[in-house]
Amino acid sequence: xxxxxxxxxIWKTADLLIGAGIKQSDFPKFMMPFFALxxxxxxxxxxxxxxxxxxxxxxxxxxxxxxxxxxxxYNEFVIRNGKTLKTICKNDKTFDIDFxxxxxxxxxxxxxxxxxxxxxxxxxxxxxSGVAGLLKKKDILFDTVKAWSEIDLTPFNNSExxxxxxxxxxxxxxxxxxTAGEQYTPEDIIDLITEIITSKIEDNNKFLTIYxxxxxxxxxxxxxxxxxxxxxxxxxxxxGDEWNxxxxxxxxxxxxxRNDSEIHHCNTLTAIKHIEKRFDVVVANPPYGxxxxxxxxxxxxxxxxxxxxxxxxxxxxxxxxxxxLHHLADDGLSVVxxxxxxxxxxxxxxxxxxxxxxxxxxxxxxxxxQMPTDEFFNTGIYTYLWxxxxxxxxxxxxxxxxxxxxxxxxxxxxSKGKKRRQMNETHRAQIVNAFTDFKDNDFAKVFDxxxxxxxxxxxxxxxxxxxxxxxxxxxxxxxxxxxxxxxSIKIDFSTVANLNTFxxxxxxxxxxxxxxxxxxxxxxxxxxxxxxxxxxFVAGFDYKEEAFVVIDKKGNSYTYDTDKSTIxxxxxxxxxxxxxxxxxxxxxAYKKATKTKEAAISITVELTKDLEKDYEIIxxxxxxxxxQQTIETFMDQYVTRPFEYxxxxxxxxxxxxxxxxxxxxxxxxxxxxADLEQLxxxxxxxEKELAL
Numbered sequence: 196x197x198x199x200x201x202x203x204x205i206w207k208t209a210d211l212l213i214g215a216g217i218k219q220s221d222f223p224k225f226m227m228p229f230f231a232l233x234x235x236x237x238x239x240x241x242x243x244x245x246x247x248x249x250x251x252x253x254x255x256x257x258x259x260x261x262x263x264x265x266x267x268x269y270n271e272f273v274i275r276n277g278k279t280l281k282t283i284c285k286n287d288k289t290f291d292i293d294f295x296x297x298x299x300x301x302x303x304x305x306x307x308x309x310x311x312x313x314x315x316x317x318x319x320x321x322x323x324s325g326v327a328g329l330l331k332k333k334d335i336l337f338d339t340v341k342a343w344s345e346i347d348l349t350p351f352n353n354s355e356x357x358x359x360x361x362x363x364x365x366x367x368x369x370x371x372x373x374t375a376g377e378q379y380t381p382e383d384i385i386d387l388i389t390e391i392i393t394s395k396i397e398d399n400n401k402f403l404t405i406y407x408x409x410x411x412x413x414x415x416x417x418x419x420x421x422x423x424x425x426x427x428x429x430x431x432x433x434x435g436d437e438w439n440x441x442x443x444x445x446x447x448x449x450x451x452x453r454n455d456s457e458i459h460h461c462n463t464l465t466a467i468k469h470i471e472k473r474f475d476v477v478v479a480n481p482p483y484g485x486x487x488x489x490x491x492x493x494x495x496x497x498x499x500x501x502x503x504x505x506x507x508x509x510x511x512x513x514x515x516x517x518x519x520l521h522h523l524a525d526d527g528l529s530v531v532x533x534x535x536x537x538x539x540x541x542x543x544x545x546x547x548x549x550x551x552x553x554x555x556x557x558x559x560x561x562x563x564x565q566m567p568t569d570e571f572f573n574t575g576i577y578t579y580l581w582x583x584x585x586x587x588x589x590x591x592x593x594x595x596x597x598x599x600x601x602x603x604x605x606x607x608x609x610s611k612g613k614k615r616r617q618m619n620e621t622h623r624a625q626i627v628n629a630f631t632d633f634k635d636n637d638f639a640k641v642f643d644x645x646x647x648x649x650x651x652x653x654x655x656x657x658x659x660x661x662x663x664x665x666x667x668x669x670x671x672x673x674x675x676x677x678x679x680x681x682x683s684i685k686i687d688f689s690t691v692a693n694l695n696t697f698x699x700x701x702x703x704x705x706x707x708x709x710x711x712x713x714x715x716x717x718x719x720x721x722x723x724x725x726x727x728x729x730x731x732f733v734a735g736f737d738y739k740e741e742a743f744v745v746i747d748k749k750g751n752s753y754t755y756d757t758d759k760s761t762i763x764x765x766x767x768x769x770x771x772x773x774x775x776x777x778x779x780x781x782x783x784a785y786k787k788a789t790k791t792k793e794a795a796i797s798i799t800v801e802l803t804k805d806l807e808k809d810y811e812i813i814x815x816x817x818x819x820x821x822x823q824q825t826i827e828t829f830m831d832q833y834v835t836r837p838f839e840y841x842x843x844x845x846x847x848x849x850x851x852x853x854x855x856x857x858x859x860x861x862x863x864x865x866x867x868x869a870d871l872e873q874l875x876x877x878x879x880x881x882e883k884e885l886a887l
Contacts, residue, residue: 237348369612410435413446543846660761666777
């Protein structure tokens, strides 16, 4: 019997929801609890039949005690009384009482996961009581439960029920997921992830732990486990964390029918459930673009040493990846699905770049695979598999292979949400073989990891005039006894003016170094006058305007020649000199009153160099001396203005488009000329035809 025949039966239950005016996007909310109910009931019945064959059922109390020891859950209504959903739906008169009794007959943990009679302050998980109440108001509760009760899953084993569950959850992902990959990872991607993992691990009968920190309904976690077990004879234990109430409940219910599985309801980033654990395999498809603003205090105060840096608060993907690698065993392997932002987001020195650099510094990144677009059910973007290996073979040390799998796909006959493509067995084998071979081919390239590092060298440029000069600063002796260049030349001014600008019929000018008077009718005090008017008045002077002039008390004037990019000094005898490129700075500051001086606005005028901070992106070398030589050679070649070195920050960035770029081949000139001649001939014929 094929369990997938029940897929259409399950979706027929949605006909009642449509008739009751329930939006399609809300279907999962109304379907999940009943699917879980049918799934649990069928498994309990099947396990009861198995146990009855093994030990008999002569003494019911002994039988129930042994059943409870299985820790699969329990329902007094089903196990002791032999009644099911189908039974209670035979009498619509007593249905309400029987259905409530049926729900309450489950053991405490199952009631909690289903959300039976949860209070307002409790986690409702699947919230079956709340959903039942809403359906009762719409007068379709009985019909809904009856429709679900007709779906008999008792003939099927756990693996088959899991397969059905994955198909149903995939459809829920189509219609309700708000975040890319949040609910469901497609089976072809799960196959590829598993095939990558099995290409690296041994079939050695050793215990294998598998962890997914964002497991959702656990289709990725359990899918990987099932596929590993089909290929290898290794005992496994699965661990998962999930914060979404309903998805956690589905994963937890599923886990209780597996040999060894531990699922936690928690925020992976703030509630540490595995502080001492290190896992052999970690898989994850974390949500993309989800901010962590709501718990940034907990993240910043984290004491687990998981986070070497913090990414942008708008995207927590790299927080989860750091968590993953913290819990990955020293010889462990991890495959994580990301969108493109983790390859290049953030400049050198940013949290994202620092995190990438840490991964590469530790030599944990073994491969990155670019997936085709339109592979997921609720996003059409490019996605990437990051393959982390904490125990890379010697010949792969400090190396990374990029695999461009973007063209390895086939079109689906029928789209599934936004999923229009899939990777078939051949496509997956090509990618796994490229990863295993670790050699260059048409769609894969091996790089030294240093290829992705770069220097972001900060420099302070000095702007110069048309003769290549900057204004010369005087020297002074600092506290250490060193002769250093002063930062400015102060001008003892008599007038600062903009000759073409008038304020209230007066030329815009300053002729006092200290201002103490103000309009007392408009302002309460000098500080208010400064804040409201004078500060902006001074800031409005622009030394590059043609009519701007500063006159000092010796009769010298200073202007800026924009054509020559220089400060011109004119003495009292009208002799001019070109001082070099620089800035004329006018500054205003409010000085509080002291015991000996009243409050005043202080005006200063200074000549300074025109400095400009800039950055140069320069290839990186892991050898310190070579790296410095590379920087200096770059500067000699490309920077012509005087400069000083500032900080150098090393960043890491990956760009698939650049690495796999194939330039378009240009047509031969002879071919182009032939086409042009043909066009000319065609035009000539057309003209003759029109003339006729």
